[in-house]
Amino acid sequence: MTTALDSAQEEAFLDSFLGMIRAADGDFQALIPLAAASLDSGSLELIYQHLMRSPRSKNAIAQRLVNAPFDFEALAQLPENSLGFKYCQHMQLNHLKPITHKAFENNYDYMNFHLSETHDIWHVITGSSTDVLGELQLEAFYVAQLKYSRFWLALLAKNLAKAMVYDIEASTAYMERVIHGWHMGCEAESLFGVPWNTLWEKPLVEVRQSLKVNVS
């Protein structure tokens, strides 16, 4: 197995990366080619091997753990300090819906689904807002947790590049979020494979503690 990209992959990746720098924050259309270009089998295999070292992540991959369906009406009735309420609130405030569950072709396909399905739960767990600073913090958290993710490293580098072109006054704030997200991601347990749908009723602070996610 090689993790080197061929020249066509490399061009597609760099083109999509530059497209993301130019795109407005939150432009999800620009994300599609970047996602396609950064999911090569070489780096996915490295992430897979890395996740297999965590019993929880390994089990989730083997079992094809899915958190859906999400009963937002029920989550909204939970105590305000619960994970489920906070997640429901996050989804409603940001007008978000979970991605749809589908059949999985292979381990990589499942991994990508699980990471997408749980992305907004990771926002809540890590206390990351949905503006550029919160996304940057969460991107660094993913880079620390997944270790070999071209996609999340691309988003992180893209946002630093945006700061350098469009928002140099905020460069220290950007860097501080990268540092904080990185440290959180290194200290926390592997979040890939947490069965979130069994934890909705627990207080968010307790869930964070049990997974060693230190948001302060």
Add this chain to the structure above:
Amino acid sequence: MTTALDSAQEEAFLDSFLGMIRAADGDFQALIPLAAASLDSGSLELIYQHLMRSPRSKNAIAQRLVNAPFDFEALAQLPENSLGFKYCQHMQLNHLKPITHKAFENNYDYMNFHLSETHDIWHVITGSSTDVLGELQLEAFYVAQLKYSRFWLALLAKNLAKAMVYDIEASTAYMERVIHGWHMGCEAESLFGVPWNTLWEKPLVEVRQSLKVNVS
């Protein structure tokens, strides 16, 4: 004063940034357009105002402090643990020569000269090697110290982008160097304006201590 780049500056900056990602490590030709594109007066003014808050940096700008000439024969005779010997050794091992002193047109021009003249001293002081990991560490150090530098943030983002395309296996090592360089840069005193040529005989560890540069 505005720090926003106009569209021609923005294009030149992004072109040179992409050129740096594609260039081989240590390709100084690719650095020239990036340096030209990232030195806009808006961000230089922010750096200038920031440096003026440090009495040492302010004084260096006012006095046009220059460390040249460097007497490498004399430095080579100093004790092996001295700053001067270590600097001389670094320059010889890497086949480097200090840039030439010239007249200064204005404060920005002087700032750029001083940063260039002392770049390899900063390598030695921060214990940063000249390979990509050492450069990345030093780039993060600069970003922390200068706060508004498009140039150093561009080099940092460029190297993360290189990892994402060409060296994803090393992504954790890359990030660790960014984190370490950032923390060193935040904790250290402002190195801009240190009169290094008065410190050659002092042990490197003492100079680091006096400037709060914690390399470990």
